[in-house]
Amino acid sequence: MTGQKIIPHLWFDSAAEAAATLYTSLLPGSGIGTVSRYGKAGIEVHGQREGTAMNVQMHLGGQPMLALNGGPRFRPTPAVSYFLNINDRAALDRAWQELGAGGQVHMPLDAYPWAPRYGWLDDRWGVSWQLALGDPAQTGGQVMTPMLLFTGAQAGQAEAALAQYTSIFPKSGVEGILRHDGSGADPEGTVMHAQFQLAGQTFMTGDSALPHAYTFTEANSFVVFCxxxxxxxxxxxxxxxxxxxxxxxxxxxxxxxxxxxxxxxxxxxxxxxxxxxxxxxxxxxxxxxxxxxxxxx
CATH class of the missing domain: 3.10.180.10 (2,3-Dihydroxybiphenyl 1,2-Dioxygenase, domain 1)
Structure with a gap:
């Protein structure tokens, strides 16, 4: 892995290698690194067969990511999604088609006030992606940016999370906050969208008081290398x-x-x-x- 401090980590039942193969095919500057496998040194965990991929290292558009085959215990939810800022329309459309095959669309690929082309979907394994036609310079040069959505019991706590996370990590700070105006389900002043830095890396967050049937799970976690x-x-x-x-x-x-x-x-x-x-x-x-x-x- 690179010297990056915080790495997104995805939990799969048994599809980590297949998912990594798909994800790294979508963006230039992507690839699969080391793959560790179950059954070595006599250790069997998570009910996985010997030789099955355990951890898969990959990088998407130059940004590292990890995937684990951990069994069916946890499933990802849209409370954590990965925002892909792609500056080529054909590449964006291809990524949308590949990720959407067998998945679920939350917002169709279309023009929106915040982007000339944008869509939000879950792929076939439940991993959530937001795709936008835009310049990665808008997200600190990152093609992929993690997005945290505070819903359910956590709705309205995005700003408190911002304050805590940016106080803990070095090279951190809030870059901008767009707030709800109170005309919808979310109280006025809560976070509609915010962009911030942790350890020099860009993240996004927001609140949603709409009746979503999901929240954070262990299937999306963040590795902090110490x-x-x-x-x-x-x-x-x-x-x-x-x-x-x-x-x-x-x-x-x-x-x-x-x-x-x-x-x-x-x-x-x-x-x-x-x-x-x-x-x-x-x-x-x-x-x-x-x-x-x-x-x-």
Whole structure:
């Protein structure tokens, strides 16, 4: 992976490799990196067969992303979507067709006040995408930008999340906020759309008080790569809010969004031929780097 601090992570039942193949075919500057597989070192988890892809590293338009085959426990929802800012209409239309095959459309591909061509859909695996014809310079040069939608019990909390996240990560700040005017379901002043930076990376967010039947799930999480134990402890204590959700470096914050707080060299530690390394990892909540290093040796 690159030196990027925060990486989107997708949870699939068994389609991580197929999904990565599709996603990386849509944008130039994309590709699949390392694929780790189940069944090595005698470890079997999530009911996956030996040789099935476990973790798939990929980059879309130059931006890293991770996919896991973790079984049927979690499903993605549109509470987290991935905004693709594509400056070529033919490429946009092709991506829309490929992602939409077998999926569900939320907003059809058409002209809207905010974009000459825009659409929102879930792909066949339930991963949510927003596609717009535009210049990636508008999103900090990123072709792909994560979008967080605060709905249900979390509706109206987008600005509180902005304040917390930008206070925790370095190189962070709010770039702009467009607010609801009170004419619809959302109270006046709540966030219609905001763009912000975390660790120098662009994100989007907004509130929706409409009766959506979804919220955040572990199928969309964000990996935070840490350089040492002090960094792990900092992000863990700043974000963790649901103790029962803590496992293997995973946590949930007070808004229900899932994060993975892990050392950057975790893949090397877990590649140890000694199964004790993986067994130690699977028994952890907050990651203890020293304990993992001892097990890996």
């Amino acid at each position: 350089e040492d134990q002090a960094e792990i402890d900092h992000y863990w204590h700043a974000l963790s809010f649901v103790p029962e959700a803590e496992r293997c470096g995973w946590l949930k914050d007070r808004f229900g969004l899932s994060w993975q707080i892990i050392p950057r060299h975790l893949p090397q530690l877990l590649s140890s031929p000694d199964p004790k390394a993986m067994e130690t990892f699977l028994g952890m909540g907050r990651i203890d780097i020293a304990a993992l290093e001892r097990a890996a040796k």
